[in-house]
Amino acid sequence: MQESGIIIPVRLTRSKGESVIRIHGITKEYFMGHAVIQALRKVDLLIRRNEYLAIMGPSGSGKSTLMNMLGCLDTPTTGTYEFNGKDVASMEDDELAAIRNKEIGFVFQTFNLLPRSTSLQNVELPLIYAGLSRNERLIRAEQALASVGLAERMYHKPNELSGGQRQRVAIARALVNNPSIILADEPTGNLDSKTGQEIMNLFESLYATGNTIVVVTHEEIIARHARRVVRLRDGLIESDRENIED
């Protein structure tokens, strides 16, 4: 895969440092019969614009639960959540859908591309839900695909792409609506280490052009790309520190 010629639009409009996400005292409980599983227990977190954050922790520590919460896919049992200063903990489903559409870019471990649609159609999807005209959709989707180095793969379906290429399509789809934050839950989990590295390089350049990124990962080598590492254990934040560059 050729890495050259990646064009990523630079964000000039958003100033660094203001808060994108502010959660306070978030808990999430699952009820399984009579047992209560506390997936998150009083989590506080502040994420500022143009941060690059890694969330780490052992399996079952609540990383995905937290991520889903951040991505407005799920609502907390208790606690407050402000997204760009707006209280989202109490929002209705349709309002959350609008935030997911415009403010959040999701990247999944299993890519979650629509199997029967081309790369271009997959990347168009958030724009359709945003109500953009067909022309505008095409222009922006093509741009996003070009920015992840897939200008040559627009009309390929997922099963005609390699794992790394699929994840690039997913990243293009996450980027296309110009979100406030990109959330990636183990984005390299299904890729070999070399391809994983390439994806991390892509995140690196996205970060360099002003994007805010949160990555969940098991692997120290992946977390090393981030500027800040939050460690979870048993639904609590165990540590939250800046990455020391070596």
Next chain:
Amino acid sequence: MTGKTLRTELFRLIQFEIFESFRIAAQQLAANRTRSGLTALGVIIGIIAVTLMGTAIKGIDIGFDNSMAGFGDDVLYVEQYPWNTGADYWQFRNRPDIKLNAADRLNQIIGSNPKSFLAVAINAPACIQTVLYGKRQISNVYTTGTTDQFSYVSSTECEKGRFLNEAESKSGRNVCVIGRDVASGLFANTAPLNKVVRIRGQEYRVIGVFAKQGSFLGIFSWDSQVVIPLVSYIKYFKANQENASIRVKVKDKNRMPDAIEELRGSFRRIRGLLPEQADDFAINEQKSLRSSIEPIKTGLAIAGLFITGLALFVGAIGIMNITFVSVKERTREIGTRKALGARRRTILLQFLIEAISICLVGGALGLILSYALFLLLTRVFHDFPIQFSPLLVVLALLVSVVTGILSGFAPAWQASRLNPVEALRYE
């Protein structure tokens, strides 16, 4: 919300959500062709049943109108029996005969009243006879005796020769005008004009052949008739007095009720009935025959609706099932779409439109099949009165859409309510 944002919102809904949903539905149907086709079978059968039923009912109506036009929509018939009687035939048996001179009396009364709603009364008694020519014979021929004035109350257009003239009807010469079917039955290869046919042992020279007038469901045909001069009819068929019939032409067919009232009054006068006595005659009109085909139509409608209802019910259950399966299979896709910003409404519409699309495809296939069936039927039965109306097409498609909505709603609702996290986690 202001009018403008409401409008743009509506535009958005139509352009993106509905259009997009149809695109996804088309993709989905194309990917699961066999499955969708099998599911649509119920709808296909339902639509065939409903269109064939509608076609047949409409056809019966049109065929009826066409064939009944021969009775004339501006003509009243004074006769002993009302046309649409069934079991109560005996009630009218003892009524007095309609005398031939009653027509003259009627014409006098009409003539003396300048404001009359009636134009003219003409004797046209009729009976069923057998017509012979050489070794050939045709039975069940509707034989009418009348005058040259018959053209006021019936079509006398001839394709060969001519109708009775004044001299023939006055003198009672033994001539006849025959219907098309009678002509083709008796004179296969020879020209019918001036040939001599026999009816009840009397000889009649053929002076004309009526133009084609049509038939009704093969039960009754205007083309199987013979007309002879009234004078001859009286002379030879006296025993058939009970079939006397006076046809009365009405001046304005839009004032039929007034005309009937006047005719009834005049005829009661002729009969010398006291006010408390009931009518001892019947006034018939073409319209009263219509009720006689209602049972056929109702029967067809009930059978058709039953088959349609059953097929659509089975079809709807199948489509509901397949949509539930589709929702299950695509749970992760639903989760993905929700994560990318699809609203509940969007997901609901997507699956609803998918169900509607299956039904619409089924409906369209059903229409095509029933149209083919309809062409086949018209080819096999030339005179069978079937009509394929545009209204029927609209009705069929409407029924399909409603079936789609009814069967797709529950699964679509379920899909729209899925929790995004659980949907994404679904294996």
